[in-house]
Every structure is written in C-alpha cells, then in structure tokens.
Amino acid sequence: MRREVIAFFDVDHTISRRATAVPFIMICIKRGYIRWWTLLAAPFLFIAYRFFSVKMETLFKLSLPYLTGLSRATFDSIAEEAYHRFMEKSLYPGALREMEQLRKEGTRVILATSSPFEAVYPLVKRCGIGAADVIATQFAYDAEGKFMGKLVGMPVFSRHKCSIIQDFAERSGADLHYCSFYSDSIHDLPLLNSVGRPVAANPDLRLRFLARRRGWVIKDFTK
Numbered sequence: 453m454r455r456e457v458i459a460f461f462d463v464d465h466t467i468s469r470r471a472t473a474v475p476f477i478m479i480c481i482k483r484g485y486i487r488w489w490t491l492l493a494a495p496f497l498f499i500a501y502r503f504f505s506v507k508m509e510t511l512f513k514l515s516l517p518y519l520t521g522l523s524r525a526t527f528d529s530i531a532e533e534a535y536h537r538f539m540e541k542s543l544y545p546g547a548l549r550e551m552e553q554l555r556k557e558g559t560r561v562i563l564a565t566s567s568p569f570e571a572v573y574p575l576v577k578r579c580g581i582g583a584a585d586v587i588a589t590q591f592a593y594d595a596e597g598k599f600m601g602k603l604v605g606m607p608v609f610s611r612h613k614c615s616i617i618q619d620f621a622e623r624s625g626a627d628l629h630y631c632s633f634y635s636d637s638i639h640d641l642p643l644l645n646s647v648g649r650p651v652a653a654n655p656d657l658r659l660r661f662l663a664r665r666r667g668w669v670i671k672d673f674t675k
Contacts, residue, residue: 456626459554460587460617460643462635463565463572466653466673467547467579468539475538476571479530486518520601524593527570535574543578546673547653550634551579560624562587564617564633564643566609587616614642634671638662 464471480486519527551561562585565572569588576586590604606612621628632649633640638658644650652663652670663670 455630456560456624457558458560458562458621458624458626458631459551460562460564460631460633460647461547461551462633462637462640462653463563463567463575465636466634467544467563468575469542469544469674470539472534472539472565472567472572472575475534476531476568478538479534480519483530485522516603517601519599522599524570524591524597524599527568527591527599528573531570531572531574534571535578539575540578543575544654544673546671546675547634548579550671550673551581555580560626561585562617562620564608564613565589566607566613587613587620609639611642613640614646617643618646635659644668 461467464473477486554561561579561581563572563576563579563581564587566589568591569583569586570591572586572588573583576583587608589607589609592600592602592604594600608616617633618628621631628646629648631647632651633643633647634651634653635644636652636654636659637656641659641662644652650663650666650668652659652668653673655663655670660670662668
C-alpha cells in the first residue's frame with residue numbers, strides 16, 4: 453500500500469508577503485472590537501516574537517480577551533474583509549505555482565500556520581485548498597457559537613506545530629520521511645528537521661544560512 457505523500461506549507465511570509473493575523477487585527481480595530489492604540493505595541497510584539505524568545509502563547513493571551521463574545525460569523529466577515537483589503541494581492545505567485553504543480557503530481561498540499569483558522573481561511577480558499585487540509589490555531593467557542601476568549605489547545609507554532617503535524621501525518625498514513633515542509637522561518641526548524649525534504653522558502657537570514665550549510669532546497673516564491 454502506497455503511503456500518502458504530503459507537502460506542508462507555512463503561510464505567513466512563505467505563501468504571503470503579509471502576516472495573515474495583522475490585517476485581521478486591523479479590521480477588528482476598524483470595527484471597534486480592539487482599541488486602536490494596541491497597534492502601537494504591534495511592532496514591538498512582532499520583533500519579540502520573530503527574533504527573541506517571547507512565546508506565541510503570550511501574544512495570543514494579550515489579544516484574545518478583547519474578542520470574547522464575538523460569533524464565528526463575525527470572525528468570518530472580518531477575515532473576508534481583511535483578505536480582500538490587504539491579503540489578496542500579497543500572495544506570492546511562485547508559491548501558488550508550486551502548490552499547483554505538487555497537486556498535479558499527486559502530492560497532497562497541507563497549510564500549517566500559527567494564525568487562527570478564521571483569519572487564514574479566505575487565503576486558504578484562494579490557494580484551492582479545503583478546510584480539512586488546514587492545520588491552524590483554533591479558537592474556542594461556547595454552545596451558542598460565541599468566542600470564549602481562549603484557544604483550543606496550543607498555538608500551531610514551533611515545537612507544538614511539529615508535534616501537531618507529526619500526529620496529523622500518522623493519522624493520514626503518511627511517513628514524514630517522504631514528505632516536504634516549506635517555511636521561511638528558523639522558528640520552524642523542529643519540523644524542517646523532521647521531514648525528508650525540507651525547503652527554505654523566502655528564508656530569513658538564519659534559515660538561509662542553515663539551509664545552505666545543510667544543502668537544503670532554497671526557493672524564492674516572490675517571482
């Protein structure tokens with residue numbers, strides 16, 4: 453029996469120029485769900501997440517309480533507006549071509565992102581991918597469909613992302629040794645080390661250096 457071959461893709465800065473959560477937050481501010489002055493902290497939080505040891509869980513805990521009580525339908529509306537205003541033209545053409553070629557070859561394409569599922573789903577649809585092929589951070593809802601201000605489990609990030617994808621591959625009957633993972637960030641190193649074909653896509657400086665040293669494939673999706 454042939455094992456399923458999967459190509460896992462990170463989203464932010466791998467498939468898109470923008471981080472998907474940022475436009476989502478901007479629309480939340482526009483609609484009055486989050487105070488505008490929280491934007492002042494955004495650059496510092498991004499730097500802390502990207503280059504230092506601030507955990508993704510901490511960033512979510514700082515922002516999620518503001519959105520408590522909103523419905524799933526409201527989040528979907530926010531995400532659609534954010535996508536069409538900010539994300540639609542930020543997708544890398546090379547990434548779209550790569551995913552299409554992989555699908556033609558019979559490889560299953562899975563998007564794996566630390567962004568909330570709701571925030572990333574319009575982009576997912578544009579990539580021709582169904583909801584079942586998305587691994588994303590999950591919001592928790594109550595019985596009435598209202599957001600509870602917390603997550604289901606952990607954010608899909610770094611070591612948590614790695615373990616979540618390992619579990620996903622096992623359930624799907626896939627062997628990660630025959631799978632690939634595309635990422636721009638050194639934060640995804642645990643998963644890049646776990647697959648048979650790690651791909652540094654639009655890599656940051658640290659990942660580019662490591663990929664060259666290890667002989668990994670490096671791709672520029674911006675063209």
